[in-house]
Amino acid sequence: MSVIHIVRDYPHPPEKVWRAVTDPELIPLWTATGAGARPAGFATTVGTKFKFIANPKPGWSGVVLCEVLEVREPSLLRYSWQDESGGEVTEVAYRLTPHGSGTRFTYDHTGFTGAGGYFMAKILGTIRTKMLTKGLPAVLNDLDDQGNLRPQSPLDPKRP
Template identity: 65%
Template sequence: MSAIHIVQDYPHPTEQVWRALTDPSLIPLWTATGAGARPVGFDTAVGTGFQFIAKPMPGWDGIVNCVMLEAAEPTLLRFSWTDSGGGAETEVVFRLESTATGTRLTFEHTGFTGTGGFFMAKLLGHVRRKMLRVGLSAVLADLDDHGRLRADSTLTAKP
């Protein structure tokens, strides 16, 4: 079984990182460095079904179906992840912990099986690293002390 495992430190409070990960208006800004997914129906209530919608590509309609499995603000977010075209259900986990200098985020995406799963984990791993290191860092840098995007922010979501 293949998996994606990324650990990233941010010089921002855990509550601010949590907000960037869970605010539907902020998510498309940090995913813009990847496929530009926007959440539809996203909520941290356990059992909530939601989708991530991105620009379709050859062989993919751009839709991922998810169900919130667990959420403990501001430290844990866990949801299922299934391509709308079928395939195995995988699981995404964001773990946040406070550090002396800010927040450590541990991202895991597990459940990839077989040869296809191995290659999908490699492809998605590259995209996720960019989204978390570049995209999320940029969003966090543009949030004010209340966790809102600054009025002078130049960040935009992909169309």
């Protein structure tokens, strides 16, 4: 079985990182460095079914069906992940732990099987690494202490 396992340390408290990775308005800002996914219907409540909607690509609608499986705020979010067209159901987990004066963020995406799963994990792994290395730090750096985007943030989609 193939997996995606990424660990990043951020110089921000777990509550701030949690907000960035679970607030439906902030998620598209850091996923923009990948496929630009936005969550539709997402809430950090176990049993919530939601969709990630990204820019379609040849052979892919851009829609992923998900269900929240486990939540322990601000340390764990686990949800299922399945392409809208079907296929295997995989699982994503975000784990946040205090680390020094910041947060260690561990991203795991598991359940990929066979040759197709191996290649999917490789493709998604590259995209997720970019999102967690470039996209998420940019969002975290532009959040104030309350977890809101700073007024002059270039990431603010409402900014002219």
